Amino acid sequence: MIQIERLNKSFGSADNIHHVLHDIDLTINDGDVFGIIGSSGAGKSTLVRCINLLERPTSGKIIIDGKDVTNYKGKDLLDLRESIGMIFQNFSLFQQRSVLKNVTFPLEVNGKKMSKSERLERAHELLKLVELDDKIKQYPSQLSGGQQQRVAIARALVSKPKIMLCDEATSALDTKTTASILDLLGSINRELGVTMVMITHSLAVAQRVCNRIAVIDDGRIVEEGTTAQVFGNPQSPITKELLRNDNLTTMSQTGDESDNSSLPEQA
Template identity: 45%
Template sequence: MSNPIIALDNITVTFQQKKRAITAVNNVSIHVERGDVYGIVGYSGAGKSTLVRVINLLQEPTSGSVVVNGETFFQADDTSSKKVRIATNDLRTRRRKIGMIFQHFNLLNERTVTENVAFALQHSKLTDKQRKEKVKELLELVDLSDRAEQYPSQLSGGQKQRVAIARALANDPEILISDEATSALDPKTTNQILALLKKLNQELGLTIVLITHEMQAVKEIANKVAVMQDGEIIERGTLLEIFAKPTAQLTKEFIETATNIDKAITTISAQPLIQNLHDDDLFVRLSYVGDTTDEPLIAGLFRDFQVTANILYGNVEVLQNTPVGSLLVILSGVPDKIKAATSTLADHHVEIEVLKGGK
């Protein structure tokens, strides 16, 4: 039996503008298991922020139910006006167990790093001494002990985000919501922050909901992915499922950007080799998960079918300890044999997408 730490069911959020209603989130259900790093990917305006703000009721849904840690925060169906809502005082304490970090850090500029983190403890029951100790521990955790007395203006973007993470963890939350937390950072700093989030997930068992418009970020640390478009989740699955067998066009786009295969396809397609592709040749993309396509399979194409495979580009990602590969290949041979060869590949769970040839 699954026992999700976050259960959003049939969530709809409609904003009433002057004359028209905007449905930012349309009947979305999402269940996050304890220990998940759940990535929600989508372009700007897809409804990601609105959806995650529903988790701690910063955004009250128009309808749907919000259950966190087995406790109903909110429940309203769209047919009746009856609403169940957690008591305001309870919500205040529950929210402290749901940390949030954002793209723009939201630090207090006139306070030091220590004061920024301590600020999150203003309602805690800790003594002054315990608070100091707690802040010290948190700064150690995010590797900022040497910056304790500095002000945000003296810090880099990555360091500011570390302060925000320390602050978000001050009340020992079980859930951390990261809303585009790496979107303002350069790639190297992004990877450092993602590595820190992964460490927190593994060492503290922190459940993370990671919102981003970059599949790259999700690829690094998420175990599950949902793709959001126009207020709806159009595809979801484990990281491997999504990378191995994306079905929605948008998901494919996100993945191709994350793996750089889109650039490779564009570059290689422009080359004379492809421009002047031989009549019977096929320019294909082979995609596989696990160790299915190693040399022997490609070598077997020649041995069994006299089909040569000219590999023009290869990319292997290791996602959750499993290789996920893409090869751009020209298959040459007798048409019938090429057909037999591709069906053998398919039998070995290699996905084949014809990019050119074979009309």
Template identity: 45%
Template sequence: MITVEHLCKSYNGPHGPIKVLNDVSFQVERGEIFGIYGPSGVGKTTLLRCLSLLEKPDSGDIFIDGEKVSSLDGKNAGHLRLRLGLSVVFQGYNLLNSRTALGNVMLPLEIRRVPKAEARSKAKELLKLTGLESRQDFYPSSLSGGEKQRVAIARALVTEPRVLLLDEPTSALDRETATSILQLVEKLNRIYSVTVLIVTHQIELARSITRRGIFMCPNGKSVEVKEDAVN
């Protein structure tokens, strides 16, 4: 479903170009939970930004369902993500403080002019699935980090995407909360058959729900990782 071929990306540094992605290639099957592992600063988020059409690679190709997307115009990234069925949860949750949990989850549907009653019903269903039914009327300032992450995931799934990209979904959470978030991701993957890519430096935790992935190295190269998930 997702094919990445020989992806390269560099940024200008004080002493010349810094190659962040260096001939990265991998394939993700439909409905899979795939890990993009590695320590901080090795290009994981850059790779995610290329996959989500927020940045263009210098060279190489990205195909989603056979369509080449790496050369598409990033100015229309939002429209393209909608058409391709891509949804992204970035670090920091990006929730609107002026909206309740329910209001945040409803927002993508409101933007798409979905009738309010339908948007509300879908948002409430997602909040119930993510265990936040009793917190739907709370504002982000009254939610814990784990609850904010659940709201962000619910908001990302309310448009029924085919692909969900998660950038460090457990990095700011304690181990117990992080484990519960990953279990939630696994549950939602089963329910919605959504393909999930998890960017994380917490490799041991993430590999509890992933069976394949790549490890990003400091030189921008990637190494394939295969191992059965720990049940």
């Protein structure tokens, strides 16, 4: 479980301070696919980056599985980061490394005693899971966007994280590729039990995979609930506006959870 308590984050100092996150309280349960939506600049990435301490909270707490990790440093911080995988819109692969070497990378730098053959075996296992075992010798530039994101997913999973943070992971992909990546993330959630925190600007993406949603506006959580509640009966003006702009009209008018007419087509 991830508990975020009274989290504040500011950038800058004294006379030029920018308060980006205000008193965020959020609980993400084990097994959730938790969506975070909101306008550009609302603070979504900053919030998610506080979970693995890529950003240090200015005040407040991050508690993971009952442990206050907010001030973790050194080995504790490395272990925390290892238990939290992350994927991004631009894939962030190492261009000079083969697919296989991208996936073994976290195991090479984590300081754990794992033999080379164990590392290769683990990487092969993950590349099979993402259906890229025929591409292990290729380089990122030789792959499609969807294939590159699959490599990034394999790399994020190689250290057996319990949590995966996805920051606009499908935003650079077409509808069909998006659907196949979402199906993959969904099966990782269900079959490996990985808790997902997913930032997306696409409400169709959120509707397809998330069981809970938080809406963030100007650094504050303005609405939170099950996906059916938030999309079926939106409360805040910003949620209503996001829904208006995104054509999820059938669901927001009827509140019918089973209506999938506006979802991306199945791969």
